[in-house]
Amino acid sequence: MxxxxxxxxxxxxxxxxxxxxxxxxxxxxxxxxxxxxxxxxxxxxxxxxxxxxxxxxxxxxxxxxxxxxxxxxxxxxxxxxxxxxxxxxxxxxxxxxxxxxxxxxxxxxxxxxxxxxxxxxxxxxxxxxxxxxxxxxxxxxxxxxxxxxxxxxxxxxxxxxxxxxxxxxxxxxxxxxxxxxxxxxxxxxxxxxxxxxxxxxxxxxxxxxxxTQQTVSEQILAYMDDHSDVVTLKTIAAHFGYHPNYISALLHKETGRTFSEILLEKRMERAVLLMKNTSLSLEEISSMLGYSNHSNFYKAFKAYYGTTPREYRG
Incomplete structure (x- = not known):
């Protein structure tokens, strides 16, 4: 051109x-x-x-x-x-x-x-x-x-x-x-x-x-936020060069929560944003969040918010 x-x-x-x-x-x-x-x-x-x-x-x-x-x-x-x-x-x-x-x-x-x-x-x-x-x-x-x-x-x-x-x-x-x-x-x-x-x-x-200058734990939390659909302790360990056990212990020490609890929170926050602001189907949202089984998303959402995704959306 x-x-x-x-x-x-x-x-x-x-x-x-x-x-x-x-x-x-x-x-x-x-x-x-x-x-x-x-x-x-x-x-x-x-x-x-x-x-x-x-x-x-x-x-x-x-x-x-x-x-x-x-x-x-x-x-x-x-x-x-x-x-x-x-x-x-x-x-x-x-x-x-x-x-x-x-x-x-x-x-x-x-x-x-x-x-x-x-x-x-x-x-x-x-x-x-x-x-x-x-x-x-x-x-x-x-x-x-x-x-x-x-x-x-x-x-x-x-x-x-x-x-x-x-x-x-x-x-x-x-x-x-x-x-x-x-x-x-x-x-x-x-x-x-x-x-x-x-x-x-x-x-x-x-x-x-x-x-921005971040601590190691802040960097890990940011990484989890950016990759909440696919992140695991192993992928975090590979990215940052630490053992998975160290990552798990550090997160618990700094946040008082387990890796799984933090990941669930991040996925559920995104679920609500997608449900409120888009017309994507619940199945599409489930896939975007990293759930290969849609029923697992429904169960996780119900346990976290006390209501089903369909009821939440109205």
Whole structure:
């Protein structure tokens, strides 16, 4: 793919951006002035690629009913979020990722042109198609699976991306594909989006590791969180280079609970998140949690919560 193709695609999508319906509407069952924008793409689209090009951005504080990944393709801009008082700068080559209904407003004013490359994803499509991609990072999984209308503390991800990273390349490919859409473009975009999310998950893990210092037990608990569907004492021992008996004793000393008790808690927490926020069947959820026998999931859930999964879901 040539740089000329990319620039032509970005220019075309920049023009088309002006015709997208990104108008704001009063939210139902919300306080006065709480406004939202709705899916601006076609009804048969699940993934939309758009480009903002300009010297000034000044949005009102609002929400939206879809996931978005905004990438600062050229120049920087600001994002206002978290109860109106958290203003962060999204520098060139950085991502700003938001949940459905998270509140934010973009700001920018520059003599040099600001270019933002955005990928919008329908909420239902995301839950149906892309959960397995981000399932192995517990924090990222919770961010994407638990969008709430009144949640401000962790409503966005600010991701630093090295220059010429694969994330930029994939976004350019998606822009070129969307700008010259064909009958199979949505299927191709879905495939590209899976790769993009994998790269985002990897970069997120690296960024998180670089900014946190954890004890051995904290590292083990985090590993269990990320791999709750397949983790065993043996896999933890192999990963960290300790004997399984040492892992078991350390966890009990630090948490007062056994390995099995901790793992059950993590699986049950994920079960509830999936049941509340997706339309996945109980059998699909059971498999995602690592239960090869669905009846074992039902028994574990009933023992943990005192009610069956079907009764819990209503």
């Amino acid at each position: 040539s740089s000329k193709q990319t620039e032509l695609a970005i220019h075309k999508l920049g023009i088309e951006f002006q015709n997208l319906d990104l108008s704001f509407h009063q939210m139902e069952n919300a306080k006065a002035g709480d406004i939202t924008s709705y899916w601006p793409g076609k009804e048969n689209e699940e993934v939309l690629v758009c480009v903002f090009k300009g010297h000034e951005i000044s949005e009102p504080f609002h929400r939206q009913d879809f996931f978005f990944i905004n990438y600062a393709y050229r120049n920087s801009y600001d994002a206002l979020s978290a109860k109106y008082d958290n203003l962060i700068t999204i520098h060139e080559n950085e991502c700003y990722i938001g949940q459905p209904y998270s509140g934010y407003a973009l700001r920018g004013n520059s003599e040099d042109e600001i270019v933002i490359l955005g990928v919008l994803i329908k909420k239902d499509a995301f839950f149906r198609e892309y959960l397995p991609v981000i399932y192995t990072d517990a924090e990222l999984f919770r961010f994407f699976i638990d969008p709430q209308t009144n949640r401000f503390s962790d409503e966005f991800i600010h991701l630093s991306v090295p220059e010429n990273h694969a994330i930029r390349t994939i976004l350019e490919l998606m822009a070129v594909e969307y700008a010259d859409a064909q009958s199979d473009t949505q299927e191709i975009l879905k495939s590209m989006l899976q790769t993009l999310l994998l790269e985002i998950a990897r970069r997120y893990r690296l960024q998180k590791t670089a900014t």
